[in-house]
Amino acid sequence: MTSSSDRRGVALIVVLLLLGVLGMVAAEVGGAARLEGHLVVTLRARTVARYAAESGVLAATARVEALLDSVRAPIARPVMFHRLAAYVGPLKDVDIGGARFTVAFSDLNARLDLNRGDSRALRALFGQFTTQSRAEVIVAGLRSRPLGRMGELVAVPGVDEELALAVAPYVTVWSDGMVNVNSAPEPVLAALPGLGEANARSLVGQREAGAVFLPSVQAQPPQGTQIVFATAPPGVVVTTAPRRLLVISRGWQQGSPLTHEIQAVYAVVGAQLLLQVWQERDL
Numbered sequence: 001m002t003s004s005s006d007r008r009g010v011a012l013i014v015v016l017l018l019l020g021v022l023g024m025v026a027a028e029v030g031g032a033a034r035l036e037g038h039l040v041v042t043l044r045a046r047t048v049a050r051y052a053a054e055s056g057v058l059a060a061t062a063r064v065e066a067l068l069d070s071v072r073a074p075i076a077r078p079v080m081f082h083r084l085a086a087y088v089g090p091l092k093d094v095d096i097g098g099a100r101f102t103v104a105f106s107d108l109n110a111r112l113d114l115n116r117g118d119s120r121a122l123r124a125l126f127g128q129f130t131t132q133s134r135a136e137v138i139v140a141g142l143r144s145r146p147l148g149r150m151g152e153l154v155a156v157p158g159v160d161e162e163l164a165l166a167v168a169p170y171v172t173v174w175s176d177g178m179v180n181v182n183s184a185p186e187p188v189l190a191a192l193p194g195l196g197e198a199n200a201r202s203l204v205g206q207r208e209a210g211a212v213f214l215p216s217v218q219a220q221p222p223q224g225t226q227i228v229f230a231t232a233p234p235g236v237v238v239t240t241a242p243r244r245l246l247v248i249s250r251g252w253q254q255g256s257p258l259t260h261e262i263q264a265v266y267a268v269v270g271a272q273l274l275l276q277v278w279q280e281r282d283l
Contacts, residue, residue: 045253046282048099049260052251053280056101057264060091060247061273068271075214078182078240081107082212101251108172108244108265109180112188114153115146116177124191129166134158147173174246174265174277178239181213192238213240243268244276250283259283 067087071080084105091103112125119139126135137158147153150173153164170188179188181203189200203213245266252259265277 042258045256045258046260048253049251049256049258049282050280052096052099052101052253053249053260053262054251055096055099056091056094056103056249056251057247057262059094059101060088060103060105060249061264061266063088063091064245065271065273068268068273072271074241078212078214081241082182099251099253101249104248106246106248107180107183107242108175108246109178109239109242110183110185110188111170111172111175112179112191113175113177114142114171114173116175117171118177118193119143120193121179121191124193125170125187126163126167128187128191130158130163149173175244176267178237178243180239180242182207182240183242215240241268245273 064084064087067080067084068077071077088103088105091101094101094103112121114122122139122142123132123135126138130138135158138156141157141159145156147156150168150171153159153167153171154161170185179192181189186197186200186204189195189203190197192200207213245268247262247264247266249262249264250259251262259282261281261283263277263279264275266273267276
């Protein structure tokens with residue numbers, strides 16, 4: 001026969017087991033709640049960051065279109081774009097109520113386009129960083145298989161990571177094949193057929209002294225903005241103002257490490273910017 005003390009002992013053990021189980025359940029529920037709360041906070045921060053980055057793109061394009069509308073004469077646009085950095089300078093660390101964004105511009109015509117650029121210019125550019133025979137192989141590979149993004153450059157025959165990093169500041173896949181003499185660096189200018197290193201160095205020196213190159217009246221087409229080097233072979237045409245602009249906008253929620261980046265490429269057509277490429281990523 002079971003005594004009352006034995007029954008009380010068994011009951012105590014059962015109660016302790018139940019308390020242990022309830023404690024484990026409570027811990028799991030609490031952990032799930034904390035995880036869900038963290039996910040909600042992260043999702044909100046990511047959403048805020050994305051909308052902040054979009055706000056940056058909208059603010060930047062509105063400002064550039066206003067400038068384009070105020071400077072209708074094509075011959076005046078090289079000077080306007082030369083001062084673009086000063087116009088968009090205020091778009092740095094902009095507060096929009098709990099979120100912030102920063103915008104940067106890049107003139108894609110300051111680079112050689114790997115898909116649309118002149119083959120002679122591309123061979124000359126790669127030849128500045130490797131052998132001429134290897135440059136020939138690379139350009140042949142580019143012509144057989146156009147690139148969709150810069151990351152694909154390392155898959156081109158003859159290109160390794162070291163070479164890809166070396167040429168990265170001078171090439172793009174988002175331009176229209178034109179080169180802007182008012183913004184292109186010396187290696188890009190030197191690669192243009194008929195220009196060469198000495199003339200490229202002279203152009204850069206004049207720019208550093210404050211010169212802004214304007215469209216040639218003799219070679220100016222109806223819409224303006226293009227000139228032709230007299231020493232260049234037929235078909236080698238450059239521009240004096242950007243025709244493709246890359247807008248890079250980064251947004252974030254204040255107090256959160258999450259950052260969202262948007263890269264948008266616009267074609268400059270008259271007084272308008274026409275979207276060509278839109279890419280997003282979380283940083």
